[in-house]
Amino acid sequence: MEKTKVLFHVSENEVWPKALTNIQNFLKDVSDNQVEIELVANAGAVNFYYDNDKVNLHEQMSSLSSRGVKFAACRNALQAHSLKEELLPEFVQVVPGGITEIVKKQSMGFIYIKP
Amino acid sequence: MEKTKVLFHVSENEVWPKALTNIQNFLKDVSDNQVEIELVANAGAVNFYYDNDKVNLHEQMSSLSSRGVKFAACRNALQAHSLKEELLPEFVQVVPGGITEIVKKQSMGFIYIKP
Amino acid sequence: MEKTKVLFHVSENEVWPKALTNIQNFLKDVSDNQVEIELVANAGAVNFYYDNDKVNLHEQMSSLSSRGVKFAACRNALQAHSLKEELLPEFVQVVPGGITEIVKKQSMGFIYIKP
Numbered sequence: 001m002e003k004t005k006v007l008f009h010v011s012e013n014e015v016w017p018k019a020l021t022n023i024q025n026f027l028k029d030v031s032d033n034q035v036e037i038e039l040v041a042n043a044g045a046v047n048f049y050y051d052n053d054k055v056n057l058h059e060q061m062s063s064l065s066s067r068g069v070k071f072a073a074c075r076n077a078l079q080a081h082s083l084k085e086e087l088l089p090e091f092v093q094v095v096p097g098g099i100t101e102i103v104k105k106q107s108m109g110f111i112y113i114k115p
Numbered sequence: 116m117e118k119t120k121v122l123f124h125v126s127e128n129e130v131w132p133k134a135l136t137n138i139q140n141f142l143k144d145v146s147d148n149q150v151e152i153e154l155v156a157n158a159g160a161v162n163f164y165y166d167n168d169k170v171n172l173h174e175q176m177s178s179l180s181s182r183g184v185k186f187a188a189c190r191n192a193l194q195a196h197s198l199k200e201e202l203l204p205e206f207v208q209v210v211p212g213g214i215t216e217i218v219k220k221q222s223m224g225f226i227y228i229k230p
Numbered sequence: 231m232e233k234t235k236v237l238f239h240v241s242e243n244e245v246w247p248k249a250l251t252n253i254q255n256f257l258k259d260v261s262d263n264q265v266e267i268e269l270v271a272n273a274g275a276v277n278f279y280y281d282n283d284k285v286n287l288h289e290q291m292s293s294l295s296s297r298g299v300k301f302a303a304c305r306n307a308l309q310a311h312s313l314k315e316e317l318l319p320e321f322v323q324v325v326p327g328g329i330t331e332i333v334k335k336q337s338m339g340f341i342y343i344k345p
Binding site: 099 | 236251253256343345
């Protein structure tokens, strides 16, 4: 059976806790191996990956990553905010363009959700 | 002819008036029996169902419900906000997980809109 | 090969700069003639079309329009905000209903993005 593929789009820093709760709750209802989940952060939301005050949420993200959730950061946004890719947490993957990534993944059958 | 199916996702309390106006306006352009509309409220947006100061908007929702619009509340969000299901307006249906519901409905062909 | 079709939905005035950056960046990754892009502004976001303080952003929109990006304004929203259609910038097209337009375009294969 084909996996259910879901893309979460986060474009504002404030939305992160809600987005992570969304994914946590969703994973209570489905088996990890039945879904493919990606979160694309673009615009100001990329700053969150660098916020060391958010230890608990970073741990939550790292834990979700180990369960197969892909966390992506838009390179355009990183550059616009002068953020260094090498300082990203290791569970984050850089994508050249956040919108391009979202379009590509929706074209591949991902369901779009804006938390 | 197959019905047009539309899912409105409301995750913030402030967005409710806009969401209801969206649905009202949309229903001016289509026949009630040609569409299937569902609004899923999750996160903080579930509080709105309990806000007794919003009599006019609750009446608008009740009226839309009688025209076939389904109003759903995410149980995870109700629990997170310590809200009692038995105190929900009667036109609201509880769904176990808001995100799971949105994924399911999009898989069934619903068009996603975030007001 | 079929064009990639993308619809951007802007419902808040504050989101405009982000939406325009999204489109600019996306167009760096694809050829103009491979994509069809439409931005639908509804609710309070229609006010932005009339904001003469935003000269730079209006020029950016006009330039994107000449590259084929369609900018639409919801007539319901224009009326709700007492805005005159004849005062819209020439690159803006009025659609009778913003939500109806979004539903129609998604039915036609447009990918939905909320910046």
